Structure formats: C-alpha cells, structure tokens
Amino acid sequence: MKSSRFALLKVYDWAIFLPSVRQATLRxxxxxKERGLQMLSISDQSLRAYSHDVSMAQVLISYNAKGYAQLHAVAQHYPFSLIHHDLARLARISLWTEALLLTYRGAEESQFFLFYYHLLQWLNDPTLAPELLDTPFFYYSLVIHGVLPSHLAEAPSFAQLVDYDSQTRRAILHAWAENRPKRDAIRQAFLAMLPRAPKSLASLSRYD
Known part of the structure; x- marks a missing residue:
C-alpha cells in the first residue's frame, strides 16, 4: 500500500501477529488491542525480523480513512518462540486465525485480543498438551459471540480461568478433555456458529 493513501494519524498499539500464507506469500x-483485526503485508526487511513467529508487539501504526493499517516501527517484540517449531501447536494457530476471520464482527475486539493473548501463552507452555486447548477455544468463542447453548454453560468464566494457578487450570482442561460427550457437543455448537467449516480443522488430528 502506498503511504500517501494513509492518514497522518500514527498511534502506538499492542498487536498479536498471526501468520498466514496467501499465494506463497507470508502475511x-x-x-x-484498539483497532480490531487487520490483514497486513510486511516488507521483506520487516519479515526477517519476525521470521515465522507468532508474536506480540507494541507497534507504531498509521491508519487511513477506511481503517487499514500500515506498520511503521516496533517498540517491543515478544515472540511466542516455541509455537513455530511444533506442528501440533502451529495447527491451533491456523484454526484460531481462520475461525477469527470467519466470525469477526469488530464489536468484541478487546475480548478477542485478551482471549488470543492468553491462549497463545498457554499454547507456548511445553508442559501443556495443545489438544487440551481445543475445547476451551470452542467454548469461549461461543461465549464471546453470545451463542453458547444454555445447557453447556457450566464452565468458569474466561477471566476466572486466567486467574487460576497453572495446576488448577490444567486440572480443569483435563476434565474437559476427558468428558467426550460434552466436548463433542461444544465442538458441534462451535461449528454450527461458523458460516463454513474451517479448512484447518482437519490438521488438528493430523499433527496430534
């Protein structure tokens, strides 16, 4: 995008970079945190700095009148370094990104940012099996969108899950994973919410 198309407004914002490949180009x-979801193409020079990492950064961004973003500088950079080297974990990133693109409406942007931030932190924990995060992702996505079936609403709030110590949280995640009927019901409710099934869903079982 040409810089002349962008407004003079430049703001610092916290961002999570979720990698995707379109036509053999990494984007x-x-x-x-403040401006929701954007698709951003980054120059080769910037790309080398990020590599393929899923990361969180404080960035200086300018926005044009239509809200499109252009990256100018990175103030702080926190790569989630383990994710890129584990296909089972990277498969979750693909699913979460695709699901976000399929369902994002803008109104829940602050909730989504915090939701993804904590999910990525847990996904980066080598002691936590990535499949334990599948049901929480499905469940709290339904909660954020306000479409969780009432008969499934028995779990703690996401804020409570974040506040628990790691041992308590792990026990809750294991209990979810072991309850197959409820796990399957949550997954089906999640898929019913989407306009189409995510193509990346099949990769979960392939890499686990």
Missing part, C-alpha cells in the same frame, strides 16, 4: 493477520 500476518494483525489483531490489535
């Missing part, structure tokens, strides 16, 4: 879905 990033940029989920910002």
């Amino acid at each position: 990033f879905n940029l989920l910002t």
Whole structure:
C-alpha cells in the first residue's frame, strides 16, 4: 500500500501477529488491542525480523480513512518462540486465525485480543498438551459471540480461568478433555456458529 493513501494519524498499539500464507506469500493477520483485526503485508526487511513467529508487539501504526493499517516501527517484540517449531501447536494457530476471520464482527475486539493473548501463552507452555486447548477455544468463542447453548454453560468464566494457578487450570482442561460427550457437543455448537467449516480443522488430528 502506498503511504500517501494513509492518514497522518500514527498511534502506538499492542498487536498479536498471526501468520498466514496467501499465494506463497507470508502475511500476518494483525489483531490489535484498539483497532480490531487487520490483514497486513510486511516488507521483506520487516519479515526477517519476525521470521515465522507468532508474536506480540507494541507497534507504531498509521491508519487511513477506511481503517487499514500500515506498520511503521516496533517498540517491543515478544515472540511466542516455541509455537513455530511444533506442528501440533502451529495447527491451533491456523484454526484460531481462520475461525477469527470467519466470525469477526469488530464489536468484541478487546475480548478477542485478551482471549488470543492468553491462549497463545498457554499454547507456548511445553508442559501443556495443545489438544487440551481445543475445547476451551470452542467454548469461549461461543461465549464471546453470545451463542453458547444454555445447557453447556457450566464452565468458569474466561477471566476466572486466567486467574487460576497453572495446576488448577490444567486440572480443569483435563476434565474437559476427558468428558467426550460434552466436548463433542461444544465442538458441534462451535461449528454450527461458523458460516463454513474451517479448512484447518482437519490438521488438528493430523499433527496430534
């Protein structure tokens, strides 16, 4: 995008960079705390700095009148370094990104940012099996969108899950994973919410 198309407004914002490949070009879905979801193409020079990492950064961004983003500088950079080297974990990133693109409406941007931030932190924990995060992702996505079936609403709030110590949280995640009927019901409710099934869903079982 030409810089002349962008407004003079430049703001610092916290962002999560979610990598995706389109036509053999690596791009990033940029989920910002203040401005929601953007698709951002990054120059080769910037790309070398990020590599393929899923990361969180404080970035200087300018926005044009239509709200499209252009990256100018990175103030702080926190790569989620383990994710790129684990296909089972990277498969979750693909699913979460695709699901976000399929359902994002803008109104829940702050909730989504915090939701993804904590999910990525847990996904980066080598002691936590990535499949344990599948049901929480499905469940709290339904909660954020306000379409969770009432008969499934028995879990703690996401804020409570974040506040628990790691041992308590792990026990809750294991209990979810072991309850197959409820796990399957949550997954089906999640898929019913989407306009189409995510193509990346099949990769979960392939890499687990």
